[in-house]
Amino acid sequence: MKEDTVTTPTSPSPVSDRSARLNMRITPEALETLREAAAAQSQDVTSFVLGAALDRARSVLMEDLLLRLTPAEEQQIDAALDAPAHAIPELAAAIRKANGQRVQ
Template identity: 55%
Template sequence: MSWDEVFGPRTARLHMRLTEDGLALLRQAARLREQDLTSFVLGPALDAAREVVRRDQQARLQMATIARDPLRYVRDPRLPEDPGLAALVLA
């Protein structure tokens, strides 16, 4: 299955500057993985970008949930800040 079949046609551009040695290393690694240079570089970059966006969305959702009922999420100051204890109490 080709890149275009999975992700659609490539129409946007990203220009990067790097050393000649860095470019040679990327090309060699892409050849070893039997990928073109663009796919080799973009695959991990897009995976990382998706994870960053997912975590940001999750954090925003948590903050919105807390904002709707903030008193529900106030920590009891009598309890020590111990994640293990908190997990045990929740279980």
């Protein structure tokens, strides 16, 4: 029976589990930039690109998860944005005090 392998959140999958492929075409300049950056991190280009892409993908997914609203929450926001504006006396007073000017 195969044991589970543990990876850190930013590390690529273990080599033994890699079976999928991802190919892309890039400019020679982009490739050179990736080579230089990978070398600066003592990594090969594949590991560098995979690590960076996974970091970004996880960040995007986490942001999406945190910002996702339920239909009820969307309706609340829409209603608040559609409601007529009204003055908040305390806020106007604070602005007048901060600016030393009259705010209406």
